[in-house]
Amino acid sequence: MSYNLRHLKYFIATAELGQVSRAAIELSVSQSAVTAAIRELEAVLGVRLFQRSSLGMTLTEAGRRFLASGYDVIAKVEDSLQTSEAVALKGTLDLAASYTVMGYFLPVHLDRLARTLPDIKLNLREMSRTALEDALVSGQIDIGVALTSNITNPEISTETLIRSPRRLWLPSRHHLLSREKVTLEEISREPYVMLTVDEAAHTSQRYWARCRMEPQVIMRTSSIEAVRSMVANGQGVSILSDMVYRPWSLEGRRLETTEIIDDVPAMDVGLVWRRDESFTPEMTAFRSYFRSLFGTPQMGTARPEEFA
Structure with a gap:
């Protein structure tokens, strides 16, 4: 080793x-x-x-x-x-990212990319999953950074960089924190705050449906910070990924996480591009940067039935 x-x-x-x-x-x-x-x-x-x-x-x-x-x-x-590689490159790269990736994954990398690839101009846009897929297929953008676990268009190839486990978010001193792991059945008895941004609700519905249960949803919101605050203030629980977890709400209240026994899929994050696309030097340099950080990626081509 x-x-x-x-x-x-x-x-x-x-x-x-x-x-x-x-x-x-x-x-x-x-x-x-x-x-x-x-x-x-x-x-x-x-x-x-x-x-x-x-x-x-x-x-x-x-x-x-x-x-x-x-x-x-x-x-x-x-x-x-x-x-x-990088210093010799001068060009433009049109790329897009989904909301969650833009807020919780890309910022630190944009700073490093500016230093690693100083002469490549990144034209970055935020897009929904469907808009990003359409933009890739039509050639409006070169490459995207997105939740690869959400990509459904078979004309798009994916390269997963990280898999962020989903856990149960709980307020401090919640009774379920006494358990090392919990089941979806136990979670279904608790008031639940449902995140909707980046199709989180659709993903949630799939793993709840597999267990033939439903959460007791008291609130649906597109704001991750709203979910964080509601959980930290003891108004409910939620299942979200480690990538967006922060231990404190905006009000300064603590929230915790615990593992789930049932099969809840991780949130996959990575690069996406049009299938059979010929990589430009700028695209190759962009991908090489992430490969140097995260190692060997997991390649794939999206299939609608894999949406989770």
Whole structure:
């Protein structure tokens, strides 16, 4: 077993932010993915890199030494990308992103892309899933960043970068927090806040239907922050992905998450483009940036029956 750039990036983010939860938010991945990467890295190196406590993650002496080496490796990789590919590229890339991706995944990458690909102008638009699919097929945009688990048009290819698990969101001190995992049947007895943006309600209906149950919906909203506030204030519960989870509402109230026993699909995020599209150098550089961060992607072509 060996480590790769993903292990390094997860380690560095945790070292800089001091908490796995904050590193996961920064990286737009699940906490379990960060925890697993750090454990794998420690196993490869044969040393403990962090002291764990209720206050967070503190670097050990070995961790501090490895952090310096990690910075050197990342810097060399980024320099290599800029000198060998990015600096030579000058052009325009027309792309689009869905609402959730625009708000909770792309911002940190837009900043890094501006530095990695300084001479490529990104013309970015926010679109619904259907509008994004139409724009790709008609050639209005080159590439998209979207919830690949929602793509239905068979003329579009997908490349999933991350899979963000969906968990139950609960207010602090909720009685279900005493359970390590809960069932959809238990959740169905609770008042439920239903998110509707990016077809979240349609996805929810599918896994509820498979269990032949329905949630007790008290509110439908397109605002993730409204869901967060309602849950944190004890008005209901909700099932949403780790990518959009934040532990505090706008009012400063805490909310928690717990795992679900039943089969609830993850929210897949990645790149989408017209099937059989010939990649331009700008598209290739854009895709290479994400591949360098997230490793080998999962490829696919959308099929309507897979919508979940």
